[in-house]
Amino acid sequence: xxxxxxxxxxxxxxxxxxxxxxxxxxxxxxxxxxxxxxxxxxxxxxxxxxxxxxxxxxxxxxxxxxxxxxxxxxxxxxxxxxxxxxxxxxxxxxxxxxxxxxxxxxxxxxxxxxxxxxxxxxxxxxxxxxxxxxxxxxxxxxxxxxxxxxxxxxxxxxxxxxxxxxxxxxxxxxxxxxxxxxxxxxxxxxxxxxxxxxxxxxxxxxxxxxxxxxxxxxxxxxxxxxxxxxxxxxxxxxxxxxxxxxxxxxxxxxxxxxxxxxxxxxxxxxxxxxxxxxxxxxxxxxxxxxxxxxxxxxxxxxxxxxxxxxxxxxxxxxxxxxxxxxxxxxxxxxxxxxxxxxxxxxxxxxxxxxxxxxxxxxxxxxxxxxxxxxxxxxxxxxxxxxxxxxxxxxxxxxxxxxxxxxxxxxxxxxxxxxxxxxxxxxxxxxxxxxxxxxxxxxxxxxxxxxxxxxxxxxxxxxxxxxxxxxxxxxxxxxxxxxxxxxxxxxxxxxxxxxxxxxxxxxxxx
Amino acid sequence: xxxxxxxxxxxxxxxxxxxxxxxxxxxxxxxxxxxxxxxxxxxxxxxxxxxxxxxxxxxxxxxxxxxxxxxxxxxxxxxxxxxxxxxxxxxxxxxxxxxxxxxxxxxxxxxxxxxxxxxxxxxxxxxxxxxxxxxxxxxxxxxxxxxxxxxxxxxxxxxxxxxxxxxxxxxxxxxxxxxxxxxxxxxxxxxxxxxxxxxxxxxxxxxxxxxxxxxxxxxxxxxxxxxxxxxxxxxxxxxxxxxxxxxxxxxxxxxxxxxxxxxxxxxxxxxxxxxxxxxxxxxxxxxxxxxxxxxxxxxxxxxxxxxxxxxxxxxxxxxxxxxxxxxxxxxxxxxxxxxxxxxxxxxxxxxxxxxxxxxxxxx
Numbered sequence: 001x002x003x004x005x006x007x008x009x010x011x012x013x014x015x016x017x018x019x020x021x022x023x024x025x026x027x028x029x030x031x032x033x034x035x036x037x038x039x040x041x042x043x044x045x046x047x048x049x050x051x052x053x054x055x056x057x058x059x060x061x062x063x064x065x066x067x068x069x070x071x072x073x074x075x076x077x078x079x080x081x082x083x084x085x086x087x088x089x090x091x092x093x094x095x096x097x098x099x100x101x102x103x104x105x106x107x108x109x110x111x112x113x114x115x116x117x118x119x120x121x122x123x124x125x126x127x128x129x130x131x132x133x134x135x136x137x138x139x140x141x142x143x144x145x146x147x148x149x150x151x152x153x154x155x156x157x158x159x160x161x162x163x164x165x166x167x168x169x170x171x172x173x174x175x176x177x178x179x180x181x182x183x184x185x186x187x188x189x190x191x192x193x194x195x196x197x198x199x200x201x202x203x204x205x206x207x208x209x210x211x212x213x214x215x216x217x218x219x220x221x222x223x224x225x226x227x228x229x230x231x232x233x234x235x236x237x238x239x240x241x242x243x244x245x246x247x248x249x250x251x252x253x254x255x256x257x258x259x260x261x262x263x264x265x266x267x268x269x270x271x272x273x274x275x276x277x278x279x280x281x282x283x284x285x286x287x288x289x290x291x292x293x294x295x296x297x298x299x300x301x302x303x304x305x306x307x308x309x310x311x312x313x314x315x316x317x318x319x320x321x322x323x324x325x326x327x328x329x330x331x332x333x334x335x336x337x338x339x340x341x342x343x344x345x346x347x348x349x350x351x352x353x354x355x356x357x358x359x360x361x362x363x364x365x366x367x368x369x370x371x372x373x374x375x376x377x378x379x380x381x382x383x384x385x386x387x388x389x390x391x392x393x394x395x396x397x398x399x400x401x402x403x404x405x406x407x408x409x410x411x412x413x414x415x416x417x418x419x420x421x422x423x424x425x426x427x428x429x430x431x432x433x434x435x436x437x438x439x440x441x442x443x444x445x446x447x448x449x450x451x452x453x454x455x456x457x458x459x460x461x462x463x464x465x466x467x468x469x470x471x472x473x474x475x476x477x478x479x480x481x482x483x484x485x486x487x488x489x490x491x492x493x494x495x496x497x498x499x500x501x502x503x504x505x506x507x508x509x
Numbered sequence: 510x511x512x513x514x515x516x517x518x519x520x521x522x523x524x525x526x527x528x529x530x531x532x533x534x535x536x537x538x539x540x541x542x543x544x545x546x547x548x549x550x551x552x553x554x555x556x557x558x559x560x561x562x563x564x565x566x567x568x569x570x571x572x573x574x575x576x577x578x579x580x581x582x583x584x585x586x587x588x589x590x591x592x593x594x595x596x597x598x599x600x601x602x603x604x605x606x607x608x609x610x611x612x613x614x615x616x617x618x619x620x621x622x623x624x625x626x627x628x629x630x631x632x633x634x635x636x637x638x639x640x641x642x643x644x645x646x647x648x649x650x651x652x653x654x655x656x657x658x659x660x661x662x663x664x665x666x667x668x669x670x671x672x673x674x675x676x677x678x679x680x681x682x683x684x685x686x687x688x689x690x691x692x693x694x695x696x697x698x699x700x701x702x703x704x705x706x707x708x709x710x711x712x713x714x715x716x717x718x719x720x721x722x723x724x725x726x727x728x729x730x731x732x733x734x735x736x737x738x739x740x741x742x743x744x745x746x747x748x749x750x751x752x753x754x755x756x757x758x759x760x761x762x763x764x765x766x767x768x769x770x771x772x773x774x775x776x777x778x779x780x781x782x783x784x785x786x787x788x789x790x791x792x793x794x795x796x797x798x799x800x801x802x803x804x805x806x807x808x809x810x811x812x813x814x815x816x817x818x819x820x821x822x823x824x825x826x827x828x829x830x831x832x833x834x835x836x837x838x839x840x841x842x843x844x845x846x847x848x849x850x851x852x853x854x855x856x857x858x859x860x861x862x863x864x865x866x867x868x869x870x871x872x
Contacts, residue, residue, distance in 0.1 A: 333742055350736070351742045354732045356735040356803040366744055369744035419743065
């Protein structure tokens with residue numbers, strides 16, 4: 001090999017068209033050896049498309065890619081891997097019915113006598129995970145692990161491709177808690193010192209500042225610019241990403257203050273001692289109209305389980321739920337809709353969108369469910385509802401007839417929100433509504449939550465991001481180990497909540 | 510530019526590939542054996558003058574398959590499969606003939622009684638009994654799949670095997686031949702010169718189409734087939750949606766069995782509707798419905814079934830012996846599977862879409 005240049009990848013003038021959308025327009029991108037390069041932008045800015053082009057999933061319609069100063073044509077993901085480009089995607093794309101070890105080493109299992117050498121495979125998988133400081137039984141099926149562990153396995157798999165010169169992390173931290181994120185960052189720094197070039201896509205700007213050397217900002221499929229992290233202030237970065245200032249965010253706390261006067265005194269929903277084995281310890285909960293209640297806690301603390309019990313996905317073993325004086329005696333989503341309860345589920349891809357169906361059909365799904373089989377909304381009514389919410393929530397789609405799977409993550413989330421808003425619920429439960437969503441949309445959703453409360457609706461807001469829970473909630477409930485451990489009023493400090501959340505961690509340490 | 514997008518719309522339509530396949534087979538006939546298309550008017554002492562020819566045969570003989578394909582479309586759209594339709598055809602055929610059997614309940618059975626042009630049960634009751642039997646079969650399959658959560662292939666396999674036994678139990682293990690002429694009308698009669706079975710198919714198609722497209726049921730079926738969990742989270746009772754699809758499929762099978770037994774004047778529990786489930790699945794796949802479920806088009810499946818029967822009649826008209834038909838069909842299956850594979854899709858994409866998208870970006 002001759003001398004190595006500083007740049008390992010140079011992409012020039014990349015264009016990419018999808019039916020009805022120009023996803024990338026004349027985008028340039030360079031990646032240096034041994035740097036962590038953050039790729040940021042709003043939803044639909046073209047980050048994922050750029051990665052797809054670089055990893056051979058999609059072919060660019062114009063432009064050139066140079067790898068090690070040689071012009072190349074990346075034909076397929078396999079080809080990209082062979083070239084040393086490996087990727088961890090935003091949503092975990094592994095086989096949940098295979099073991100952790102099988103997932104990490106799939107396609108490159110150690111062989112013996114013409115069949116898989118399981119012993120060697122498990123040992124190898126364990127070794128790779130230990131490099132990530134993760135210690136677990138690699139023979140258990142991946143599906144039985146938490147999302148965080150699944151994500152770690154995905155990263156381990158990408159790292160396992162030992163020749164990886166370029167590692168792409170697409171939203172790797174969106175389902176990790178603080179501790180796991182730290183683990184990941186230490187791995188990133190180690191890989192960086194080994195000379196691996198890392199592209200890091202995230203919506204968490206503080207993480208960008210923590211690990212990235214340079215930042216490339218995309219907006220609406222076009223390049224805004226590439227900057228040294230040290231020379232770009234956070235506010236400047238946000239302004240570049242969304243193309244406008246963020247006074248809105250500052251307005252929000254004022255809005256929240258004002259809206260708190262509208263909280264109704266009588267309870268809309270009252271849960272008494274609801275309990276479900278292996279999911280939730282007995283919990284008392286009272287939600288009021290006009291109020292935003294934040295549910296904070298780590299992954300597995302019982303937040304999602306609470307949401308599922310309240311919406312009737314699961315039935316409590318004990319305890320009762322009373323909505324507007326009416327006791328709930330049948331637990332099913334349909335019954336909850338009749339009671340005016342709605343749930344935006346945590347797992348957008350699996351429990352939220354119906355990918356093949358159009359945006360319009362996805363939006364009307366819940367109303368139609370409550371109308372039943374035979375009172376079918378006419379096409380005109382469907383378009384009216386869809387158009388109304390596409391406008392109201394600013395959903396970016398070429399038309400209401402676009403299959404929802406073609407939309408970006410944030411817009412998919414908005415479609416699910418639209419589905420539930422269309423049923424005009426009294427209580428809206430949102431489980432991680434802003435996960436994997438850009439700053440601009442996040443702010444929009446947070447504002448929407450407050451304005452819904454102002455209309456008299458009750459909102460239960462679940463999020464791993466403490467900052468946004470604090471910003472939006474009038475009342476905050478902290479959960480730990482499947483139990484409610486504390487309740488705060490909205491003006492509590494971040495530190496106080498953090499300590500409550502971490503309580504057991506410091507005790508055991 | 511406008512013309513381009515028009516052509517593209519045609520190409521992207523679900524109907525494009527099955528229609529193309531049909532056209533190719535017809536074209537083949539036009540070149541190799543132009544007499545294939547010959548239609549003549551045949552005087553008939555019982556049913557009056559009617560059309561006669563290969564094209565009529567395709568629809569008349571293909572009617573049971575078309576009916577079964579309609580039901581199968583809904584089942585496959587929910588992400589399931591119904592392997593029992595052939596057995597349901599046999600059950601329904603057996604029911605119909607047994608209820609006609611003039612010797613039923615008589616102690617002294619003579620050949621004279623057996624071959625009488627009479628029935629033991631009024632015709633409307635026979636039809637109702639057939640439909641009830643189909644509904645029961647559909648309920649059985651649907652409950653196993655939706656409530657007991659058994660994988661559709663395994664669940665319907667039970668009736669696929671047991672159904673043949675049930676059909677033989679009904680007929681007492683014999684091939685039942687019937688002589689009651691009004692019953693023959695379904696499979697052999699004509700209205701305005703066209704076979705009755707065509708009208709039955711049209712009626713069933715319209716009814717099922719109204720059921721799924723003029724209500725929310727079609728949307729719910731597509732939603733369940735695409736993502737059952739999201740569907741459930743949206744408040745839709747996905748179990749009942751699935752159940753309905755199997756019931757409709759069972760009823761379609763029963764009507765097919767009625768036409769079938771009427772056409773051949775007999776019922777044979779062992780052979781009636783043999784391999785119909787496989788032909789129906791092939792028809793649905795040709796119609797562009799994915800085996801994993803989701804979007805479906807009943808009309809496209811019907812064309813798929815017509816393609817299969819046109820192919821069958823073509824092979825026969827070329828003088829290929831009946832026992833070689835299966836081998837010829839295997840070729841058809843192979844071509845269809847290859848055409849619909851990812852490989853062919855990518856090839857088509859490179860041939861058309863690429864050029865198309867460059868045009869599209871030019872303005």
